[in-house]
Amino acid sequence: MNPQQYSSIEQYADTRYSAYRFYTETIEVSRMSALAFFEAGEKQYKGKRMFWQNREKTFTLVGLGHAHVLASSVQQGRFEEIKHKWESLCKQIVNEEPDVEPILFGGFSFDPLNELESEWTHFPEAYFAVPSFQLVIKDDQAYVSINLITAEKETFNQFELMRKERDRLIHAAQVLELPKYQKPLVMGRTEIKKEQYLDSIDKVTAIIKAEQAEKVVIARSLKLNFEEPLSASSALYQVSEEQPESFLFGMEAETQFFFGATPERLVKVKESQALSTCLAGSTPRGKTMEKDMELGEALLNDKKNRSEHQYVVDMISEVFNGHTSRLTVPNVPKLMKIRDIQHLHTPVEGELNSGSTLFDLVRDLHPTPALGGEPKQEALDIIREYETMNRGYYAAPVGWIDAKGDGEFAVAIRSALLNEKEAYLYAGGGIVEDSTPESEYDETWVKFRPMLRALGGLLSDES
Numbered sequence: 194m195n196p197q198q199y200s201s202i203e204q205y206a207d208t209r210y211s212a213y214r215f216y217t218e219t220i221e222v223s224r225m226s227a228l229a230f231f232e233a234g235e236k237q238y239k240g241k242r243m244f245w246q247n248r249e250k251t252f253t254l255v256g257l258g259h260a261h262v263l264a265s266s267v268q269q270g271r272f273e274e275i276k277h278k279w280e281s282l283c284k285q286i287v288n289e290e291p292d293v294e295p296i297l298f299g300g301f302s303f304d305p306l307n308e309l310e311s312e313w314t315h316f317p318e319a320y321f322a323v324p325s326f327q328l329v330i331k332d333d334q335a336y337v338s339i340n341l342i343t344a345e346k347e348t349f350n351q352f353e354l355m356r357k358e359r360d361r362l363i364h365a366a367q368v369l370e371l372p373k374y375q376k377p378l379v380m381g382r383t384e385i386k387k388e389q390y391l392d393s394i395d396k397v398t399a400i401i402k403a404e405q406a407e408k409v410v411i412a413r414s415l416k417l418n419f420e421e422p423l424s425a426s427s428a429l430y431q432v433s434e435e436q437p438e439s440f441l442f443g444m445e446a447e448t449q450f451f452f453g454a455t456p457e458r459l460v461k462v463k464e465s466q467a468l469s470t471c472l473a474g475s476t477p478r479g480k481t482m483e484k485d486m487e488l489g490e491a492l493l494n495d496k497k498n499r500s501e502h503q504y505v506v507d508m509i510s511e512v513f514n515g516h517t518s519r520l521t522v523p524n525v526p527k528l529m530k531i532r533d534i535q536h537l538h539t540p541v542e543g544e545l546n547s548g549s550t551l552f553d554l555v556r557d558l559h560p561t562p563a564l565g566g567e568p569k570q571e572a573l574d575i576i577r578e579y580e581t582m583n584r585g586y587y588a589a590p591v592g593w594i595d596a597k598g599d600g601e602f603a604v605a606i607r608s609a610l611l612n613e614k615e616a617y618l619y620a621g622g623g624i625v626e627d628s629t630p631e632s633e634y635d636e637t638w639v640k641f642r643p644m645l646r647a648l649g650g651l652l653s654d655e656s
Contacts, residue, residue, distance in 0.1 A: 203277045209281070214342070215282060216342075217288045219292065224334070227330060228244075230363075231425075233365035233366045234258070244429055244443040251331065252329075254296060254329055255327070256327055257362065258324055260325045272555060274319070279321075282342070293329055296324070299591070300589060310583070313583065341355060376649040377419040384413075387413070408501060408504055408567045409624045410588075411624055415641055416616070417648055425450040431647040432452065442605065442608075452608065454644075455603045456534075459559070460555060460601070460602055467551075469540070470538065473504070473537060475536045476491065478533060485530075488535065489530070492537060501623045502537040509558060517545055517546060520543045522542075531643075533639070560573070564604060564621070587608055588619070609644050
C-alpha cells in the first residue's frame, strides 16, 4: 500500500487498518512484581519489551512482545503519522472489558534532522508498539491483557495459545525468584569529544551574546564499558533502587535498551485534564540538611536559573493556551528534590479542548526550552551545528497512550542507551550569555550522577 495514493495521513491510516481486527482480553491477577513480569519475558521476548512506572508509583506498565509496531522514519509529520495510525487501529478494537484499555508505548527521537552518525542503530525517528502481553498495575490492582492484532479471519486457536502463554508468564512472575542483580563492574569510562564540547560552549555563548538566541541547551555523552553484558532487567533494577522518586522507563529495540529515571513529566492527559511540569534550573543536594536547604534557597534566588525556568513556564503555558482552557499556572516555582539533584518546578494544568489530543501536546511541547532552548527553532539550528553528537532519544518524549486517548509522556533525561557490554550516558545544560565551559562541564557531572551510580561508574567523591 502506497501512502502517496491517499490525500491525507488519516485516509491512508484508515484504509490500511480497515482489514485488521484488534482483539484484547484482560484478567485481574494477584499483584506481582512488575520487574518479575519483565524478567519472565527475557527468553521469548528479548528485544521486544517495555517498562513504565510513574513518579507517584500509582501506575506501572510492562509489555512483552509486539502485537503491532508503529514506526516512522520521516523527518516531518512523524507525530501526526503515529497519532493517526493509532486512532485508526483503535477503531478496530473488539473489547468487551473496557476497565483496562490496550496501550501503545514508545517514543520519538529528539531531532530527525540531525544527520550525525550515532549509536542509535535500532531506533527510528518514532518507535511505538502495542504489547502482546500487557501488565498494568493501578494502585492496588493488577491486570494482564492479551492483545492480538491480525487480518486473519480465524483467531480462536491463536488466542488459545496466547492464553496459555499468558498463564505461563503470570506463573513465572509470581513463583520464580528474581536473580540477585549486582551492579555491573565498569572496566572503563570515556568522555566522548570532551574538548569539542568545551569549545562548543564558547562558540554558543558568543552566539547568544550576539543576540541570535536567548538560550541553547548543549549536551555531551559518556561511555561506560562493562566486564560482562548487562541485562535490561538488571539495568531497570539498578535505577529503580537508586532513583525511586522518578519516572522509570525502558524500551528495547532488538539488541539495544534505552532506559532511565527521569524527574521530568512532559505532559499527562487523564479524562481530558492535561498536566505538564516545568522543570528547569538545578543544583546539587547537600550532604547535610542545612547545606541542602542553603543550596535550595540559593537556587530559588538565582537569577540565571530563575530566568531559565521562566523560559520553560512561558513556552509551556503558550502551548497549553492553544490546546486547553481553564489554565492554571502558579506564580513562583517550588523545589523538587530527588536523590542527587534539586530542580525548580512549576506545574501547568488545563482542560483539553475538543479536537486536541495528547499527541498534539507532545508535538507542540517538544522540545521545551529546558532541553532545546529559546527561541525553539533558532536553538535547534544551533544545536545541529555545534553539538558534538546525535541525541537519539535522549531528552525526547517517551511514554504511553491508551485507546481512550489518556496517557503520559516524560522527557527522557537521566537516561542511558545500553548496548550489551557498553552504555552511553547523556547530560546537558542551558547556555546563556554568562555561561562558561567550566561551569557547564561541572553541571553535566551532576546530571550524569544518577545513572553513573546506578551503573557502577562512581564519581571520585563517592564510595
